[in-house]
Amino acid sequence: MEPILKPFIEQKAPPQQSTGLVAWLRENFFSSWFNTLVTIILLWLIYQVGGFIINWAFINANWVGDSAKSCPNVDGACWAFVTERWRLFVYGLYPKELYWRVNVFYGLGLLTIIAFVFSFGAYTKKFRLTMFIGFPIAAYIFLVGGVFDLQHISPESFGGLLLTVVIATVGIFGSIPLGLILALGRTSDLKVISKVCTYFIEFWRGVPHIAVIVMFVALLPIFIPDGNKIDIVVRAFIAFAAFNSAYMAEVFRGGLQSIPAGQFEASKAIGLSYWKMMGYIILPQAIRNSVPALVNTCISIFKETTIVLLIGFSDFLGIIQLSLEDPKWLGPPHIFSSAYVFAALIYFALAYGMSKYSLRLENRSNVDQH
């Protein structure tokens, strides 16, 4: 038989620009007349808004000065307000000669962040655990003092970014362990413990935070004898940790529920006790699964710190508002907008950082498990 020979297919020239910038642009932005229209409109908008921002924030902005008079151009930002007051915003009312203690606190905070963001091989776990436990203790020693010859500074004089960060730290570092305990309690087989934890969680979740803060600060002394002796800031801290622990508990419960029953059974079958099973098998997986929701809660804790404005504390936002009332800086509204834009930028930068961190964690845990 004759072998069947297929005729060669004639070679064609390669398609034009299937890769490269032009093709990419065409595919993503100009693939149809409608897409092209949308692209053009958006470009025009970006040009308008971007132009306005650059003009406002940079070209027409006033950078230095010591009063509203230094910012005559109402079409530009008044960064002079920020540059003159930044120490107050960052350190609050902390005594000037003790700023180094606040700097140590910020430094340790940064170190803690580094511990959790980067990997240090075999030391990673130890480093993280040390910082998680050590940072709050060191923070207390340096900020409040009263030990090791450090002059005692009442938390009432905290303010500005310092107060915001301290409240967020108390909220986050307090509510994570508390929330974990509550979640374990709620999922416990022991009915009494489970009920108590459930009601505790539901109570804090069901009451408006403003009510809780006011209750703790104003009403606590009425219910507890000597309640007045508990520092007002500390009372706010307790309230903050308490209601946030309820949210954390639900985050961890979600993580616990994501663990298949087989993991519990296999742990029991090799003879692990409840605590070993939880500590080595279940929680490492559950916490990893909780990370996105956990970071979400941390971000909202951080932003919610502004609630202390209501009970008369000057956190970062509060101290900016206070400074705006300074007669020296009373003037056209562009000073106001500059101040709030600055506050928003700082809040955004910190919250966005947390969110980026959570994405990284998610990607990393995906790698580990597959």
Next chain:
Amino acid sequence: MSEEPVILFEKVNKWFGDFHVLRDIDLSVAKGERIVICGPSGSGKSTMIRCINRLEENQQGRIVVQGIELTDDLKNIDSIRSEVGMVFQSFNLFPHMTVLDNLVIGQHLVRRLPKAEAEEIAMTYLERVKIADQAEKFPGQLSGGQQQRVAIARSLCMKPKIMLFDEVTSALDPEMVKEVLDVMVDLANEGMTMLVVTHEMGFARTVADRVIFMDEGQIIEENTPDAFFDNPASERAQNFIGQVLHHL
């Protein structure tokens, strides 16, 4: 039987809500005995063997394992779990640990062996199930058959006196069933006491001393494998074998 049975069920009853899963189960297993348990799904096979290491609780009757009666006493449960190994249908390896750590953790935390010694033992068992070269991988990187062999090795590391196998080949692709069954046959030849829930008739015929047929929470029939498969006494067993064989 001169020796005391290693597992004893006496009039064991269990309910899931209103559903009566185990009805008057009487069972006695001698040391070194290999028992295959089969029956239609929902017949209580898995529940029965899960009672042996107290993953399930019986509500009536008595279960004695290695001379220890199962009660709510946590100490009893812990000591029985250290004597009884179990392998599951869905492997249940710990996904966040390497294969080696999966084998080390129990030895380290329960048998309190130092890490180095536990790792040495782990490696010998991994070699036995022919998977030592995968020790540093995570379970998710292995095939189903490999994972199941790791799971068997994890159980054996704890030096159990009794091994329970709960449909361990049901979740596997057909070409992987053999590699797991081979490991189990080896184990049987070494004289391990084994209770195996499976529909693998070939395995039952080569290995089992006794086949137990269950339906609707009852033990319907007990016999040697050849007698059971060739001449089932009850109609239900006949139907079941007919269906299983037909399916093969």
